Amino acid sequence: MNTAVTLIEVSPRDGFQSVVPIIPVADKVAIIRALSDAGLKHIEVGAFVHPKAIPQMADINQLLVELRKDTDCINNFESIVLVPNQRGTELAAQRHCQRVNFVFSVSEAHNLKNVRKSIDQSLHELRAVQQVVEQNPQMQLRVSLATSFDCPFAGAVDQQRCLEVLAQVCDICPDAQIALCDTTGKAHPFAVERLFSAAFEQLAGSHPVIFHCHDTYGMAIANVAAAYRAGVRFFDTAVAGFGGCPFAPGASGNVATEDVVYFFESAGICTGIDTNKLAVAIKLAEQIEGAQLGGSIRLLNNQ
């Protein structure tokens, strides 16, 4: 069993998207650079979504231009961009993005609210996204299954339903990373271990699996522990516990990068993150106007 884990930093997308005041591109670049300096090798930097849907992501082209001016920095991490559809994927390909993250929900009710599509329509869109990815061999795909555990509109999500959607996604995308997402933060550690154990059995090693979780109900670290027990080695995290989901009422705060680093490193499990350098990114996060932050380790260090 490999005891090292890989953290995927999502604050510049999942974190920033719920901040109302538009964050200057220079501030975004500064925090992304600090995160890279701290050792984060995978950073979701933004999204190719309609600016009216998520105004905070409207600067993605400018952001990519600015990030690429510092080649030492940009070459140090894999930059990920969220794409909602084929068109976004084409734009990401034109901008030479390394990985696109296509997100849809296991819960029909949440998918209709969040991306205004049925699950069948999202799977159809995923086929088109997969085609664009295949036409651009430099670009890779990640598929994120939102509400894999709980839906803000329909409640607990049936594990079998999640596994069925997972199987359909894997059929369409033989080479994608797959993230199972606790969008609302209501997943219970017992359910997290159960679902990931079942998913690993079903996948039989075919796809890398990521756990994306929120700390809304204070259970994120317990859920990270449960996912790790089940075999998960890739975790989405956000510095300073940034974030939330604008379409999931009550959901706030991705699990904090520094809390996950503390959790793993204190058990001797390597994350590759330099906590002193991560503190620089935390300070920058704390200076962002309108940021809703969380996490435990950050507050302790501020005492």
Place this chain on the structure above:
Amino acid sequence: MNTAVTLIEVSPRDGFQSVVPIIPVADKVAIIRALSDAGLKHIEVGAFVHPKAIPQMADINQLLVELRKDTDCINNFESIVLVPNQRGTELAAQRHCQRVNFVFSVSEAHNLKNVRKSIDQSLHELRAVQQVVEQNPQMQLRVSLATSFDCPFAGAVDQQRCLEVLAQVCDICPDAQIALCDTTGKAHPFAVERLFSAAFEQLAGSHPVIFHCHDTYGMAIANVAAAYRAGVRFFDTAVAGFGGCPFAPGASGNVATEDVVYFFESAGICTGIDTNKLAVAIKLAEQIEGAQLGGSIRLLNNQ
């Protein structure tokens, strides 16, 4: 496997003791009554310690008198008092207390700082306490092993050392409850599961086992989950995440009662607590001057 759990409310002792402004007895009675109303059947109400050591506990006699005026309330829960020595145990017996909680540390360094005794001296004191308990058949004993995982002065505590002290305690006190305490909040879920599994194997059912933990590093719920996995069914908790240890620098906040209730109930594990009535106790906790509070569910409900 019995899936129900029992929570032991410790806020009126472990929580209040770190509050500097003296809390009026009437306010203590009100919160204890609200906790009892919410369904908490075991409440640590105070301590027979020297008033100069912990001024907040100086009102224990008056508090017991006031609590007993409401017989409907006092008969609904087991009242526990902390005792540091034989003398405190005798005082508790004179005041007809139901259970005394004798605390000392597995770490020699912490025990010397906290109770100014070596571990051998504390074990000697425990024999005297046990004698007083035997002479007062209406009174029962609990022994709490502080710093069972980590010491603020000496770092990580060796599991074998903890098990040795546990064995000595069990020899002295054949009928006591035993609490293993994460005093600093630095215990890791993997270590928690390992220690409790080993302790259960060693005890072979001889003594009930309690987990006492703090959320200082955001790992309390993960640790509660780990202890539950190992078989623990008794948990110390404090409403609103009240508390800390005045002699353990950096340690703050017992795990919040409402967070533990949420954790268990959302997995269908019965706690016997009425969350609507617990909200009354949370409101009272929030009104206490100088209170340092924590927890996740409370903040969510305040949104």
